[in-house]
Amino acid sequence: MRPSARRFVRSFGYAWEGIKAAVKGEQNIKIHLAVSCIVLLVAYVLEFSAVRFSILLIVIGNVICLEIVNTALERLVDLVTNDYHPLAKQAKDMAAGAVLVFSVIAVIIGLLLFLKPALHYFS
Numbered sequence: 190m191r192p193s194a195r196r197f198v199r200s201f202g203y204a205w206e207g208i209k210a211a212v213k214g215e216q217n218i219k220i221h222l223a224v225s226c227i228v229l230l231v232a233y234v235l236e237f238s239a240v241r242f243s244i245l246l247i248v249i250g251n252v253i254c255l256e257i258v259n260t261a262l263e264r265l266v267d268l269v270t271n272d273y274h275p276l277a278k279q280a281k282d283m284a285a286g287a288v289l290v291f292s293v294i295a296v297i298i299g300l301l302l303f304l305k306p307a308l309h310y311f312s
């Protein structure tokens with residue numbers, strides 16, 4: 190394998206390690222993953238169109254990515270200081286706020302996506 194290809198494969202390995210560490214260490218990510226599996230299953234049962242399914246995947250992907258970035262930021266702050274610091278608080282709270290903002294939007298998009306197919310399914 191060429192060195193550039195080996196570096197590319199190795200970086201995938203590091204990314205996978207990061208995903209595993211985030212999932213293992215964060216209860217929230219485990220909950221998001223479980224809920225995402227259920228939501229995808231329901232979307233399948235409701236016979237979502239390709240477009241609806243794609244939007245759903247984008248939303249789910251964004252929530253999980255934001256959670257991973259939030260976890261990375263928490264780790265970084267904890268690495269920098271164990272003492273109370275207003276900037277550490279702001280950094281953690283802002284990252285958590287970013288997750289919250291997108292989670293609220295995800296719920297709204299979810300309702301918009303599921304409403305029509307659910308009504309159709311049950312009528």
Ligand SMILES: Nc1ncnc2c1ncn2[C@@H]1O[C@H](COP(=O)(O)OP(=O)(O)OP(=O)(O)O)[C@@H](O)[C@H]1O
Pocket residue numbers: 215263270271272273274275277278279281282285
């Ligand atoms: N070093 C610090 N200085 C100031 N405030 C902090 C510090 N560490 C944490 N905090 C505050 O405490 C809150 C909770 O911190 P913690 O590290 O437990 O994060 P968390 O969001 O509960 O993460 P976890 O998912 O790991 O439980 C932060 O959102 C922040 O407001």
